[in-house]
Amino acid sequence: xxxxxxxxxxxxxxxxxxxxxxxxxxxxxxxxxxxxxxxxxxxxxxxxxxxxxxxxxxxxxxxxxxxxxxxxxxxxxxxxxxxxxxxxxxxxxxxxxxxxxxxxxxxxxxxxxxxxxxxxxxxxxxxxxxxxxxxxxxxxxxxxxxxxxxxxxxxxxxxxxxxxxxxxxxxxxxxxxxxxxxxxxxxxxxxxxxxxxxxxxxxxxxxxxxxxxx
Amino acid sequence: xxxxxxxxxxxxxxxxxxxxxxxxxxxxxxxxxxxxxxxxxxxxxxxxxxxxxxxxxxxxxxxxxxxxxxxxxxxxxxxxxxxxxxxxxxxxxxxxxxxxxxxxxxxxxxxxxxxxxxxxxxxxxxxxxxxxxxxxxxxxxxxxxxxxxxxxxxxxxxxxxxxxxxxxxxxxxxxxxxxxxxxxxxxxxxxxxxxxxxxxxxxxxxxxxxxxxx
DNA sequence: TGTACATCAGTGAACGCGCGTTCACTGATGTAC
DNA sequence: TGTACATCAGTGAACGCGCGTTCACTGATGTAC
Numbered sequence: 001x002x003x004x005x006x007x008x009x010x011x012x013x014x015x016x017x018x019x020x021x022x023x024x025x026x027x028x029x030x031x032x033x034x035x036x037x038x039x040x041x042x043x044x045x046x047x048x049x050x051x052x053x054x055x056x057x058x059x060x061x062x063x064x065x066x067x068x069x070x071x072x073x074x075x076x077x078x079x080x081x082x083x084x085x086x087x088x089x090x091x092x093x094x095x096x097x098x099x100x101x102x103x104x105x106x107x108x109x110x111x112x113x114x115x116x117x118x119x120x121x122x123x124x125x126x127x128x129x130x131x132x133x134x135x136x137x138x139x140x141x142x143x144x145x146x147x148x149x150x151x152x153x154x155x156x157x158x159x160x161x162x163x164x165x166x167x168x169x170x171x172x173x174x175x176x177x178x179x180x181x182x183x184x185x186x187x188x189x190x191x192x193x194x195x196x197x198x199x200x201x202x203x204x205x206x207x208x209x210x211x212x213x214x
Numbered sequence: 215x216x217x218x219x220x221x222x223x224x225x226x227x228x229x230x231x232x233x234x235x236x237x238x239x240x241x242x243x244x245x246x247x248x249x250x251x252x253x254x255x256x257x258x259x260x261x262x263x264x265x266x267x268x269x270x271x272x273x274x275x276x277x278x279x280x281x282x283x284x285x286x287x288x289x290x291x292x293x294x295x296x297x298x299x300x301x302x303x304x305x306x307x308x309x310x311x312x313x314x315x316x317x318x319x320x321x322x323x324x325x326x327x328x329x330x331x332x333x334x335x336x337x338x339x340x341x342x343x344x345x346x347x348x349x350x351x352x353x354x355x356x357x358x359x360x361x362x363x364x365x366x367x368x369x370x371x372x373x374x375x376x377x378x379x380x381x382x383x384x385x386x387x388x389x390x391x392x393x394x395x396x397x398x399x400x401x402x403x404x405x406x407x408x409x410x411x412x413x414x415x416x417x418x419x420x421x422x423x424x425x426x427x428x
Numbered sequence: 429t430g431t432a433c434a435t436c437a438g439t440g441a442a443c444g445c446g447c448g449t450t451c452a453c454t455g456a457t458g459t460a461c
Numbered sequence: 462t463g464t465a466c467a468t469c470a471g472t473g474a475a476c477g478c479g480c481g482t483t484c485a486c487t488g489a490t491g492t493a494c
Binding site for chain 3: 017053
């Protein structure tokens with residue numbers, strides 16, 4: 001049984017690969033598009049899209065689920081980079097909340113389907129899927145938590161249970177983003193405003209609670 | 215083409231039905247259990263569970279999607295009743311927030327799969343599905359909004375954008391509930407505590423924002 | 429440089445399976461007279 | 462009360478389809494000598 005997902009470019013012997021795991025991930029991503037769930041992808045479909053015979057799929061992944069998990073991980077990583085950049089950029093410009101939320105929702109309009117993917121697969125599909133999505137959400141929460149604490153120190157405001165604040169914001173943004181997915185682009189501006197207000201409520205709340213406790 | 219979902223018990227002619235739409239809904243609900251998505255149900259499977267021939271299914275629903283939408287509506291209605299009762303009961307006992315959240319999460323442990331269903335199907339499946347779930351969430355939001363305004367008046371606290379507060383709370387509770395679904399029951403107590411704190415943050419936040427604006 | 433050999437990505441054909449849907453039917457029930 | 466008839470829920474058989482997986486294979490590439 002090969003270990004194909006370990007992508008260490010080991011010294012090669014035998015026939016050269018015309019296609020790699022990455023190509024299959026790309027093919028799968030193309031197929032799911034903004035509206036389909038990974039769980040509806042068939043092995044044959046992905047192979048077809050990638051231009052290989054169905055049974056060649058097994059050279060790269062044990063089964064469709066293994067590919068799906070790899071795709072989720074890739075999506076999470078890509079998204080975190082985007083949001084991290086947005087936060088850094090925003091720090092010296094205007095509201096961090098507003099511009100982070102903005103970048104997040106705007107991702108729905110780009111050709112990339114990474115966000116759609118994470119928004120969709122969290123609640124459905126095999127346990128392995130859900131676990132993979134949960135893991136990505138945790139990463140988001142951790143990074144956000146660090147940022148929140150730093151920001152609170154910077155501004156001298158208190159912060160109550162920053163871990164819960166980070167979790168609440170992350171889950172809320174993903175949940176609302178998930179429903180925004182199916183709305184026309186013209187509604188996105190409104191969604192961004194509303195989401196920003198919701199996030200600010202949470203932040204004002206945690207500050208108020210911190211102030212009360214001292 | 216019959217209109218089977220309209221359950222007005224019209225005067226009957228011809229052979230008596232041994233099974234009705236309701237039975238099929240029950241069979242489907244049994245099959246999805248706490249972990250499967252409706253979208254993975256096959257017509258034959260539901261028919262088998264209900265004890266009829268596959269083609270008899272068409273006597274009751276146009277297709278599987280029509281059944282799924284009916285099931286989602288049923289789930290939403292059932293859940294709203296439960297939460298409404300919880301809120302009324304709590305009003306004269308202890309924290310409305312805490313006990314509402316408690317009842318919500320405890321639903322995960324009951325035999326009923328209504329909650330699982332709503333938590334799952336919101337992001338996946340046909341457009342008709344998602345629309346059906348969105349509709350149910352809106353109902354939740356509306357009822358919660360009315361309650362929040364009433365509570366604010368009662369306690370004399372301000373409330374900023376109660377519509378957004380209701381939306382944020384609803385989405386957050388459903389999102390966190392969705393991940394709690396796959397956690398062991400022993401974790402539920404912790405989830406309830408955390409959720410209650412998150413909801414209180416939002417409420418404190420809206421109060422603070424209302425106070426600032428005046 | 430040449431040759432024999434091992435490696436291994438990709439293949440074509442075939443399998444059995446569950447699926448949605450169709451068809452012409454059966455036979456129980458209610459209605460008209 | 463009896464009879465002919467319309468209604469219509471449920472059926473059994475059959476269809477074509479896409480699926481995941483298997484098998485023995487091909488042939489390009491790299492390695493050893």
